Amino acid sequence: MADGRVVIGGSTGFIGTRLQQTYRAQGREVITISRAGADLTWTDQSGIDAAVDGAELVVGLAGKSVSCRYTPTNRALILSSRLDTTTALSTAIGRASAPPPLWVNSSTATIYRHAEDRPQTEADGDIGTGFSVEVAKAWERALFADDLPATRRIALRTAIVLGDGGVLGTLRRLAPLGLGGPQFDGWWPVTKARRAAGTAHQHGSGHGHQRFSWIHLDDVAGIIDFLEQHPELSGPVNAAAPNPVDNVAFMAAVRRALGVRFGPPTPRWMLELGAIAIRTETELILKSRWVLPGRLAEAGYAFRHPDLDEAVRVSLR
DSSP: OOOSOEEEESTTSHHHHHHHHHHHHTTOOEEEEOSSSSSBOTTOHHHHHHHHTTOSEEEEOOOOOSOSOOOHHHHHHHHHHHHHHHHHHHHHHHHOSSOOSEEEEEEEGGGBOOOSSSOBOTTTOOBOOSHHHHHHHHHHHHHHSSOOTTSEEEEEEEOEEEESEHHHHHHHHHGGGTTOSOBOOOOOOOOHHHHHHTOSOOOOOOTTOSEEOEEEHHHHHHHHHHHHHOTTOOEEEEEOOSOOEEHHHHHHHHHHHHTOOOOOOBOHHHHHHHHHHHTOOTHHHHSOOOBOOHHHHHHTOOOSOOSHHHHHHHHHO
């Protein structure tokens, strides 16, 4: 098991909170960076420089949540919150007299296209189009932009993360109300402005057949430990469990874990109206994300939660 200081940027979110607990339980020094509620803020570049210098691991997780309406203001914040914080970490590493040997930075499995025909791996995946994909591409460019020869960099293309909170926290509340059924795609009018901005989900899989790639929070932590121990790995790495399912199967697993017998499907028009009401986007549930962990499988990573039913069950217990 690795030791030494860990710097976590974006430390107060779902993943960052868990990583803090994990590393402190291992006896490692942890320094956190966030907009608030952390050891350092993102405006304190000199503090970030000092924290990174001599660290063994830097983990970048910062970024405004994408669960919002993709208004021009929110789109700008989604992008800038990722690029500015990644640049701050890169600047600190470039200035360090003892740069960290590993920097793991968040990316997203959404970088791949809407895939219904075959799974996407790092070796043969097709990069998609649209606003979310452009954000992911820019985020990865910022990670690899500077010349940092002493620091190995990994873009962790993370699938939807399951655990006590996150998407399952929302479904825990909705499923008992009869809203735990599959989400059906269908036709919905797309304005010229949203089409130009790349923010409108185009009609894809019907009847809940959009693929659902996922990973348990335990495995996010486990993968970062594994990456520390495998210096041959760098560049993009898919953080996704090896057994993706479709939306119908995912929602059925949630209902089983919660003891909810019935969940009627929700059609696209209802999803769109609901997304407007709660200020989010239907792309988050209707895009077909079919991603496999090609490089992790080749390197021999053993998933702690490879089975969806078990992963959902332990998350909701």
